[in-house]
Amino acid sequence: MLKLYFSRNFLHSFHHRHIYTCLSILFIIISYTTVLWNLTSISTWLLAVTAFSLELIVRLLASLAQYTLYVLDAYRCLSNADSFDEYIFRIKAITSCCEFILGVFLLCNGFYILCFEARGALRAFMLAIHAHLNIIKNFRRGWQILRNRRSAWDNVNHLPLATEEQIQNYNDICSICHNILTIGNTCITPCSHLFHQKCLQKAFYATPNCALCLRPIVANEKNGQ
Numbered sequence: 233m234l235k236l237y238f239s240r241n242f243l244h245s246f247h248h249r250h251i252y253t254c255l256s257i258l259f260i261i262i263s264y265t266t267v268l269w270n271l272t273s274i275s276t277w278l279l280a281v282t283a284f285s286l287e288l289i290v291r292l293l294a295s296l297a298q299y300t301l302y303v304l305d306a307y308r309c310l311s312n313a314d315s316f317d318e319y320i321f322r323i324k325a326i327t328s329c330c331e332f333i334l335g336v337f338l339l340c341n342g343f344y345i346l347c348f349e350a351r352g353a354l355r356a357f358m359l360a361i362h363a364h365l366n367i368i369k370n371f372r373r374g375w376q377i378l379r380n381r382r383s384a385w386d387n388v389n390h391l392p393l394a395t396e397e398q399i400q401n402y403n404d405i406c407s408i409c410h411n412i413l414t415i416g417n418t419c420i421t422p423c424s425h426l427f428h429q430k431c432l433q434k435a436f437y438a439t440p441n442c443a444l445c446l447r448p449i450v451a452n453e454k455n456g457q
Contacts, residue, residue, distance in 0.1 A: 251296075258292045261285050276345050280338060287334045294327040317434065321381075328374045335366040384436035387449070388429050391419040402426045408435055408443055423447045 265285045272278055298320060305316050342359045394402070398420060399413050406413055408431035417429050425444050427435075435443050442449050 251299075254292055254296060258289060261288055261292075276341055276349060280341050283334045283338050283341070287331055290327055290330045290334075294323055297323050325374075328370060332367065332370055332374070335362070335370065339363050339367060380437055384433045387436055387440070388419060388433045391421060391432075391449070394418040394420045394426050399426065406431055408432070421447075421449050423449070 262285075265282055268278060268281060301316060301319055301323075339359065339362060342362065346359065393416065394413070396415050399415065399418060402413065404413075404426070405411060406418075406426070406428045408427055411428070413426055413428065418426050419429050419432060420426050421432075421442055423442050423445050425442055427443065432443075432449075440448055
């Protein structure tokens with residue numbers, strides 16, 4: 233869905249075709265899972281299929297939600313860019329949490345099958361791959377993203393806020409978002425450059441260096457404490 237948004241094709245029919253396809257897949261998955269629950273008895277196989285279907289549903293809904301936000305942002309329906317980024321992060325976080333929970337459920341379901349229903353080295357090997365790719369790696373990646381966000385916000389909070397006089401003397405805009413600097417949400421770096429707090433926080437996700445002179449802001453700040 234995101235590739236669709238960035239495709240630079242602004243024909244409504246082009247977008248509608250892909251959206252309808254996504255909604256059709258969503259409808260088929262939900263219908264198929266509902267039919268299975270109505271026609272078959274509860275079993276480990278049914279639980280595994282249901283968990284896999286729920287994972288696909290979550291991913292499709294997340295893609296549609298992100299696409300909707302990007303479209304709203306393109307039409308300037310979202311007044312605050314900071315809230316837009318926060319919404320995107322929350323959608324991704326909720327999606328990752330759901331995938332992690334479903335992955336753990338599939339792992340437990342697989343262990344139950346391995347221990348009580350069908351034993352075999354191949355099934356154990358597949359469970360190990362599933363645990364590594366869908367649970368351990370996703371957990372590490374999600375935990376690292378959360379740590380980076382918290383670290384970025386802590387680093388920004390360590391920087392002093394710029395005064396009205398400093399902003400006037402600086403006489404420039406925020407070089408990250410290219411908007412006017414205002415009192416109360418503008419911080420000054422050890423290299424005497426001014427940025428919006430939210431902008432610098434997002435920049436810290438990629439690098440701890442200044443966006444203008446590329447000096448290490450975090451290192452300088454810690455050394456000065």
